[in-house]
Amino acid sequence: MRRAALALLVxxxxxxxxxxxAIPETEPNGRGAPNPIPPLLGSFSSAFGNGxxxxxGDLTEGDVDFFALNxxxxxxxxxxxxxxxxGELNDTRIGVxxxxxxxxxxxxxxxxxxxxxxxxxxxxxxxxxxxxxIWKVGVTGYxxxxxxxxxxxxxxxxxxxxxxxxxxxxxxxxxxxxxxNTLAQADAxxxxxxxxxxxxxxxDVDFFALSVADADQLTVSLFDLQSGSFDSxxxxxxxxxxxxxxxxGLPVSGGDxxxxxxxxxxNLSVTxxxxxxxxxxxxxxxxxxxxxxxxxLSGPFDYELIVSTAAAVERCxxxxxxxxxxxxxxxxxxxxxxxxxxxxxxxxxxxxxxxxVLDSRACTLLCGNPNCAAKVTTPACxxxxxxxxxxxxxxxxxxxxxxxx
Amino acid sequence: xxPRMFLLLVSATALAAGSASAxxxxxxxxxxxxxxxxxxDGQPPPGNPASTCDLNGNTCDAGAVCLASPASVxxxxxxxxTLTIIVDEDVSDWNGGQDTSANxxxxxxxxxxxxxxxxxxxxAVADIFRLSSAGCTLQPGDSSLCIPPTGSFVGWxxxxxxNNIIAKVGGFQDLALQWAQVNPQFSQAILNALLxxxxxxxxxxxxxxxxxxxxxATDSETGSAGPGGISAATVATLDQFDHSGSDPLASIRRxxxxxxxxx
Numbered sequence: 001m002r003r004a005a006l007a008l009l010v011x012x013x014x015x016x017x018x019x020x021x022a023i024p025e026t027e028p029n030g031r032g033a034p035n036p037i038p039p040l041l042g043s044f045s046s047a048f049g050n051g052x053x054x055x056x057g058d059l060t061e062g063d064v065d066f067f068a069l070n071x072x073x074x075x076x077x078x079x080x081x082x083x084x085x086x087g088e089l090n091d092t093r094i095g096v097x098x099x100x101x102x103x104x105x106x107x108x109x110x111x112x113x114x115x116x117x118x119x120x121x122x123x124x125x126x127x128x129x130x131x132x133x134i135w136k137v138g139v140t141g142y143x144x145x146x147x148x149x150x151x152x153x154x155x156x157x158x159x160x161x162x163x164x165x166x167x168x169x170x171x172x173x174x175x176x177x178x179x180x181n182t183l184a185q186a187d188a189x190x191x192x193x194x195x196x197x198x199x200x201x202x203x204d205v206d207f208f209a210l211s212v213a214d215a216d217q218l219t220v221s222l223f224d225l226q227s228g229s230f231d232s233x234x235x236x237x238x239x240x241x242x243x244x245x246x247x248x249g250l251p252v253s254g255g256d257x258x259x260x261x262x263x264x265x266x267n268l269s270v271t272x273x274x275x276x277x278x279x280x281x282x283x284x285x286x287x288x289x290x291x292x293x294x295x296x297l298s299g300p301f302d303y304e305l306i307v308s309t310a311a312a313v314e315r316c317x318x319x320x321x322x323x324x325x326x327x328x329x330x331x332x333x334x335x336x337x338x339x340x341x342x343x344x345x346x347x348x349x350x351x352x353x354x355x356x357v358l359d360s361r362a363c364t365l366l367c368g369n370p371n372c373a374a375k376v377t378t379p380a381c382x383x384x385x386x387x388x389x390x391x392x393x394x395x396x397x398x399x400x401x402x403x404x405x
Numbered sequence: 406x407x408p409r410m411f412l413l414l415v416s417a418t419a420l421a422a423g424s425a426s427a428x429x430x431x432x433x434x435x436x437x438x439x440x441x442x443x444x445x446d447g448q449p450p451p452g453n454p455a456s457t458c459d460l461n462g463n464t465c466d467a468g469a470v471c472l473a474s475p476a477s478v479x480x481x482x483x484x485x486x487t488l489t490i491i492v493d494e495d496v497s498d499w500n501g502g503q504d505t506s507a508n509x510x511x512x513x514x515x516x517x518x519x520x521x522x523x524x525x526x527x528x529a530v531a532d533i534f535r536l537s538s539a540g541c542t543l544q545p546g547d548s549s550l551c552i553p554p555t556g557s558f559v560g561w562x563x564x565x566x567x568n569n570i571i572a573k574v575g576g577f578q579d580l581a582l583q584w585a586q587v588n589p590q591f592s593q594a595i596l597n598a599l600l601x602x603x604x605x606x607x608x609x610x611x612x613x614x615x616x617x618x619x620x621x622a623t624d625s626e627t628g629s630a631g632p633g634g635i636s637a638a639t640v641a642t643l644d645q646f647d648h649s650g651s652d653p654l655a656s657i658r659r660x661x662x663x664x665x666x667x668x
Contacts, residue, residue: 088523088525089663121485142661152445
């Protein structure tokens with residue numbers, strides 16, 4: 001009964017969530033028990049109207065994370081993984097499987113696998129979906145070719161990752177316009193991001209605009225398409241560049257990429273700085289065109305562009321209970337002097353990479369009760385009952401994850 | 406300026422076998438002095454539980470590998486990179502050359518290229534080293550190209566022939582590198598890229614340490630090809646390009662490395 005109530009609540013939250021909002025993984029989620037995306041494993045395209053879902057997870061030493069998707073033959077599954085360090089330290093492996101939900105047979109290889117197709121040593125791949133049904137996406141460490149957890153990634157601390165899951169269709173449900181060659185004429189994308197198909201040819205530049213909020217995690221992934229086949233050409237010929245522009249039309253610092261991968265394709269992940277939210281524009285051009293004026297000879301080719309935004313981690317809520325109180329402040333104080341685990345560390349309120357007393361002071365201002373008194377928890381056998389209490393806690397957590405910056 | 410010395414300290418995780426492509430006998434050392442190894446499963450070496458895995462012959466349990474102890478390295482300093490090993494046994498003029506010439510020992514070169522990204526910026530450093538057929542404790546014949554030790558520095562004890570850097574199916578048929586510590590100039594370039602000025606001052610004896618546990622695959626970990634063995638399936642996954650024998654081109658092997666800095 002409780003599981004059913006929770007499932008319904010999660011499903012309701014998923015339907016009410018804007019496309020691209022992050023869905024946290026739930027452990028354990030190995031190959032035989034994947035997290036369903038969306039929760040009730042309905043059609044991916046129906047649940048995520050813009051074609052893209054953002055999953056967040058932690059990969060630890062020996063850990064494997066699996067996610068299940070309900071896909072339709074003829075679609076193109078696009079998978080991209082990002083971490084806060086741009087793949088400079090962590091080395092992932094992604095496998096895509098077509099098999100029964102509970103199957104966990106290491107002797108059955110994935111339909112497709114990728115090691116370093118993304119930024120740094122991270123993974124990224126496109127997989128043509130040739131059968132309708134349940135597909136699994138597995139995330140593990142580089143050494144773990146059998147997807148059973150035989151790897152050492154995360155031994156320096158959990159690898160906080162964003163897994164971008166997107167589905168493209170042919171014909172495309174969203175395409176670029178004919179006149180998106182300037183910042184002012186950028187095609188508008190929906191809030192939360194989207195998957196769209198576009199065309200690049202010599203001297204051509206494409207621009208796409210969307211609204212982002214402060215602290216949003218914005219990802220952009222580009223996959224080229226083969227001529228005459230609905231599959232990625234893996235960037236073996238086509239060489240792209242992407243660049244983010246802020247609301248004033250100025251290049252965003254760190255918002256450019258050339259060969260993030262696979263091949264010579266581009267991808268990037270950026271956190272929107274404080275005060276910088278607003279209408280941002282994504283420029284897509286060919287290599288050589290540093291000014292995004294069309295000075296390149298890349299193409300012609302079609303490509304799929306996957307854009308996602310998700311709210312950043314809630315600062316100060318160390319125990320992730322959706323409420324800041326003395327337990328969170330004490331956790332920050334106890335960690336004084338330690339380096340943050342990364343940009344997503346909720347203890348590092350000021351984002352300077354170190355956990356200091358300044359973080360505890362900043363977080364004190366966010367306490368939900370006077371004097372940071374502890375949150376009052378509904379008794380397990382109170383008037384609401386344990387089922388509803390658990391659901392409320394989950395609701396708070398989900399709202400926190402879905403909250404806009 | 407000191408003569409160009411190749412001061413790559415390499416370790417061997419497997420002992421040599423008698424085949425033509427076998428590798429040199431060697432302990433997990435030389436890991437730099439002061440760096441202690443720990444098995445990745447947290448267990449002591451089964452053959453010598455009172456000791457550590459960085460010492461000769463102290464291999465870890467099956468499925469585990471010997472890593473640098475966190476206490477031995479500067480915390481928070483780590484990146485992943487790619488070490489490209491290129492060997493040409495007979496350096497060519499523009500018209501090409503062969504690997505089997507009489508003056509092979511004089512013309513053999515080893516190139517090391519280390520690449521990584523840090524702070525969203527690329528970094529690369531490379532050097533080319535002269536190989537020798539004398540001065541190393543290697544097997545005679547095909548495996549006898551190496552970098553001999555110079556002074557207090559241990560050279561490249563792993564045989565660096567084109568044939569040897571390319572993995573083949575069978576027992577002990579893969580590079581047995583586990584750690585590498587490069588020469589002073591190479592090392593300093595890495596330190597300058599990884600450490601802040603304050604860290605460089607705080608750790609004057611810092612040494613970059615290349616862990617190659619993710620790059621050298623043996624199926625002994627899973628038991629599928631016996632101790633030290635490597636299967637065809639694993640060979641197929643390796644990043645290597647074989648031009649040994651009469652092919653005048655150089656042979657290439659790429660391995661992933663985790664780069665840490667010993668205190």
